Amino acid sequence: MRGTRFADEADYWGAEVPEGGELRSRMQAELRDKLRLGRPLRVYLGVDPTSTELHVGHFVPLQKLRRFQDQGHQVVFLVGDYTATIGDPSEQTSERKRLTHEHVLELAGSYTEQAYRILDPSRTEVRHNGDWLGKLSFADIIELASIFPMKQIVARRDFQRRMEQGESLRFHESLYALMQGYDAYMLKCDVQVGGYDQHFNMLAGRAIQEHFGDKPHVMLTNPLLIGTDGRKMSKSYGNVINVHDAPFDMYGKTMRMADAHIPAYLELASSLDADAIDTEVQQLQDGANPMEVKKRLAFDLVRQYHGEAAAGEAAETFQRVVQRQQAPDEVPEVIVPPHLLGTTWVDLCAGLELSPSKAEARRLMRQGGFYIEQTPVKDTEARAEVPPAGILVRLGKRRYYRLLPGA
């Protein structure tokens, strides 16, 4: 992973960086000054628990935190238990669903557990923003709100777009930045890391810190990691690589991504250092087989989350099952109940729920995607024979089952 930048405004604003625009170099200078203070810096990342799963995209800033940790700095992992109930409007195309606080607390537990795959728990301070945000009075909130010119709030790129496109935008969503900004102030942090979508929220933090007489924090942002299909990484697109994914899944999902997205993953999700990334990208440009690069990337990802051994196994299984189309080492066994013995394969697949319906099973057979012992069976009327020793059935490219006759 490389990919972390000093509040790169071009990331946030695209081609239309507003006046000023030298935030980036200011951040660099500020960080240099802070490092010279000779004390461990407080570096914070805030995450709102809004679902059960963290994906590798969430881990980009976490890995950055780990680097700071390794250099002896103090890391603060902020659980946005309070903010999650409002919903961060950043880069959202529509209003977010509100979550209940109890639900959020449940999710938060699993978040920290997953974060510890990367962070050293003994050197991580975990905080919850409900501890202070919940105590603010209306007067406090008005004071915070008075720091920001309305023009600034409205100028946010994501709000602009939603207003232009006639999408829903509600007042409370503009308060989100205030909350996150107040977090930054309460945590007395020197540095905040996060995705570039946090640009505005981080700026709000600086404004609030300065308002209360503190030094503003340094903003470190990273581009958002795209999903394996190139669209925004999102569960609803099914293009997400989750931290909890089994090794082979993680490896497979990586191999399935379009070649064009390899550099983004090398940059943001891999553990490779800057030189190694450059080398890989150069090789791609020189016409190396993208598959080989992707294999190294897939191996690296699995290694980070599951260790060396699991990565090796995943790589082997991939070669065997996908490239050579051989059955994997372990094929799930399915016992065929007596009443399905002697029926057609169609009835059997539907009966065992290997296929959602008979029509679906027939379709698969007609298309040549149904194999018995690796030989396609296209006859939808074919009788199913399940010898006592069992038989290998394959549906489509990679769903294997060993059928055994039930007593």
Add this chain to the structure above:
RNA sequence: GGGGAGGUUCCCGAGCGGUCAAAGGGGACAGACUGUAAAUCUGUUGGCUGAUGUCUUCGGAGGUUCGAAUCCUCCCCUCCCCA
């Protein structure tokens, strides 16, 4: 509070009395090809059925009609604009 738009099959979205299981796109699945589960090309994509066919489906409940996703009534929900 006033005015307007809309809720369609996994998603987006067309349809606006029969020719509608419902265009088109996306996704998914399969096949071909290949350098991979990439790209590209082709096909499939509600259930039951060998097929003819039949059953369920277009926010919900009723109604009109030989016949409704399409018309009417009430209800629920979403969005926009004005105040």
